[in-house]
Amino acid sequence: MMYYAITVFVVAYAFIISERFNKTTVALIGAGLMVCLPVIDSPDVFYSLESGMNWDVIFLMLGMMMIVSVLRETGVFEFAAIWAAKRANGSPLRIMILLMLVMALASALLPNVVSVLLIAPVTLLVCDRLEINPVPMLLALVFASNIGGAATLVGDPPNIIIGAHQGLSFNTFLFHMAPVVIIILLVLIALSPLLFGGFSAVNPDRIADVMSLKEREVIQDRTLLIKCGLVMLAVLIGFIVSPIIHMAPSLVAMLGAGVLVLVSRLEQSNYVSHVEWDTLLFMVGLFIMVGALLKTGVIQILGHLAADATGGNALLATMLILVFSALVSGVIDNVPYVATMTPIVSHLAPTMAGHYHHNVLWWSLALGGDLGGNLTAVGSSANIVMLGIALRSGNSISFWEFTRKGIVITTISIVLSAVYLWLRYFVLS
Amino acid sequence: MRADEIVEAFPVVNIDSPALDAVRLLVDHRLNGIVVVTHASDTPYAVLPASQVVRFIVPHYVLEDPGLAGVFTESMADHAAEKLRGKTIRDMLPKKPQRVPVVDADDTIIEVAEVMSRMHSPLVAAVKDGKLHGVITASGLLAAALKD
Numbered sequence: 393m394m395y396y397a398i399t400v401f402v403v404a405y406a407f408i409i410s411e412r413f414n415k416t417t418v419a420l421i422g423a424g425l426m427v428c429l430p431v432i433d434s435p436d437v438f439y440s441l442e443s444g445m446n447w448d449v450i451f452l453m454l455g456m457m458m459i460v461s462v463l464r465e466t467g468v469f470e471f472a473a474i475w476a477a478k479r480a481n482g483s484p485l486r487i488m489i490l491l492m493l494v495m496a497l498a499s500a501l502l503p504n505v506v507s508v509l510l511i512a513p514v515t516l517l518v519c520d521r522l523e524i525n526p527v528p529m530l531l532a533l534v535f536a537s538n539i540g541g542a543a544t545l546v547g548d549p550p551n552i553i554i555g556a557h558q559g560l561s562f563n564t565f566l567f568h569m570a571p572v573v574i575i576i577l578l579v580l581i582a583l584s585p586l587l588f589g590g591f592s593a594v595n596p597d598r599i600a601d602v603m604s605l606k607e608r609e610v611i612q613d614r615t616l617l618i619k620c621g622l623v624m625l626a627v628l629i630g631f632i633v634s635p636i637i638h639m640a641p642s643l644v645a646m647l648g649a650g651v652l653v654l655v656s657r658l659e660q661s662n663y664v665s666h667v668e669w670d671t672l673l674f675m676v677g678l679f680i681m682v683g684a685l686l687k688t689g690v691i692q693i694l695g696h697l698a699a700d701a702t703g704g705n706a707l708l709a710t711m712l713i714l715v716f717s718a719l720v721s722g723v724i725d726n727v728p729y730v731a732t733m734t735p736i737v738s739h740l741a742p743t744m745a746g747h748y749h750h751n752v753l754w755w756s757l758a759l760g761g762d763l764g765g766n767l768t769a770v771g772s773s774a775n776i777v778m779l780g781i782a783l784r785s786g787n788s789i790s791f792w793e794f795t796r797k798g799i800v801i802t803t804i805s806i807v808l809s810a811v812y813l814w815l816r817y818f819v820l821s
Numbered sequence: 822m823r824a825d826e827i828v829e830a831f832p833v834v835n836i837d838s839p840a841l842d843a844v845r846l847l848v849d850h851r852l853n854g855i856v857v858v859t860h861a862s863d864t865p866y867a868v869l870p871a872s873q874v875v876r877f878i879v880p881h882y883v884l885e886d887p888g889l890a891g892v893f894t895e896s897m898a899d900h901a902a903e904k905l906r907g908k909t910i911r912d913m914l915p916k917k918p919q920r921v922p923v924v925d926a927d928d929t930i931i932e933v934a935e936v937m938s939r940m941h942s943p944l945v946a947a948v949k950d951g952k953l954h955g956v957i958t959a960s961g962l963l964a965a966a967l968k969d
Contacts, residue, residue: 467888470886470888470889474892509885509886510886512882512885513882513883513885513886513889514882514886514889516880516881516882516885517880517882517883517889517892520880520882521897601897604894604897605892605893605894606891606892606893606894607892609891609892610888610889610891610892612888612891781885784881784884784885785881785882785885786881
């Protein structure tokens with residue numbers, strides 16, 4: 393059975409990486425084979441705490457997707473982006489920096505793809521009015537999005553997977569991930585004149601154009617905005633106090649989504665408009681395949697191999713996971729990678745010797761998985777969406793144009809992360 | 822009644838003509854679409870409905886996020902047609918070649934109406950002996966149907 397499980401998993405993974413077939417179809421066929429062979433059965437899939445479906449991940453993602461569907465209707469993020477651009481008084485560099493901050497904040501609270509879909513059109517609008525090249529700004533924003541998403545439990549799918557698997561709360565994520573994310577973001581902003589500068593001089597008439605944009609017009613339903621604002625605040629408080637009230641973040645998100653649906657009175661087609669059923673089914677397929685590897689002992693063997701390779705040295709394991717995760721996530725989807733690595737790290741962690749912070753390997757995996765998305769143009773879904781928006785606007789960004797900058801930014805991010813992990817969890821721990 | 826009897830003489834534009842020329846044609850003759858031909862052939866290459874031309878005065882970022890349509894001042898919005906400057910009709914057509922709404926000159930008005938409704942086109946090109954013979958508009962077709 394072990395060999396069957398390995399064969400199905402490796403072949404399915406190869407098809408997913410090749411991107412020649414729909415990844416959800418491949419994951420579901422792989423899951424179907426695991427069940428039919430039968431490597432894994434119904435009680436394992438649905439009820440096993442170790443090898444079963446991670447319902448927390450599925451429902452947290454579903455809840456957040458529903459919340460986003462309603463939140464998008466308010467126009468609040470477009471408002472914030474135009475407002476920020478106007479505060480920059482028409483200076484392209486200042487506009488870029490303020491939009492990077494808005495993007496990073498939005499990405500910490502919402503899925504990165506949604507943040508890009510909301511803020512990239514505003515960026516194009518501002519660049520069009522200023523008659524400047526939007527490409528440097530779009531690049532800076534998508535890098536900021538991938539960095540910002542790493543800060544919270546709900547910002548990036550790898551964090552959701554790690555958090556749900558390990559029972560890490562919203563606060564724990566924020567406390568351990570946000571500091572390094574803020575440092576990386578500040579360094580990126582400091583380097584942005586070098587990396588993305590060179591904007592042409594802007595005509596004062598064009599600046600006046602930007603200053604006259606009517607940002608209030610994007611908020612078409614103020615009552616909906618107030619209702620959504622209150623519910624979002626309640627959801628955030630729910631995430632923060634979830635360990636105290638003993639309610640998993642997935643339930644907080646689902647309750648928030650339910651309340652939003654009730655108070656917004658939107659049509660069903662609206663409140664499920666941004667639920668990515670495809671992604672949720674992909675996760676289901678992945679969990680079943682990884683569950684089969686767990687049940688047959690493959691993951692345990694990989695965990696032992698990883699432990700042997702690192703010799704029980706926690707610092708070495710931390711750095712290896714960080715760098716390896718960044719490299720792999722730069723070229724393949726970080727969701728299947730982190731879903732596979734999570735149980736391996738779970739088996740690796742107890743083998744580490746000495747006194748070290750017991751969650752350091754998880755922060756290393758999350759940072760590598762999230763920040764690696766900036767490495768290449770295909771490193772994250774947000775990159776692909778941003779490139780599509782740029783292309784449709786007549787400003788195509790080539791794979792190498794993206795990747796040249798991506799390599800620099802990922803290297804800086806990973807070096808800063810490595811220093812942070814070493815200082816915080818080994819030197820100062 | 823046959824298509825031949827309800828065809829109208831209609832301006833035809835070349836695919837590489839400036840987009841603004843096509844817009845002027847639509848405006849001057851109050852047309853709901855124009856037939857596009859190529860240098861190489863007299864047969865219709867595409868039918869460009871006015872609604873598709875209108876789409877081109879909407880900035881691409883508003884198409885991405887319709888909520889942004891309201892942020893422009895009146896004077897900015899009044900310059901929307903400038904987006905067409907430098908563009909040709911080829912730029913306004915879909916990248917993938919589309920089926921052209923074409924009928925034969927001896928088709929009945931039911932056949933014409935079927936093509937028009939199936940292809941959601943406000944006008945169809947009528948062809949005789951492989952060459953463009955004229956154009957049938959939705960209003961011309963309905964007028965013919967009422968006459969019967």
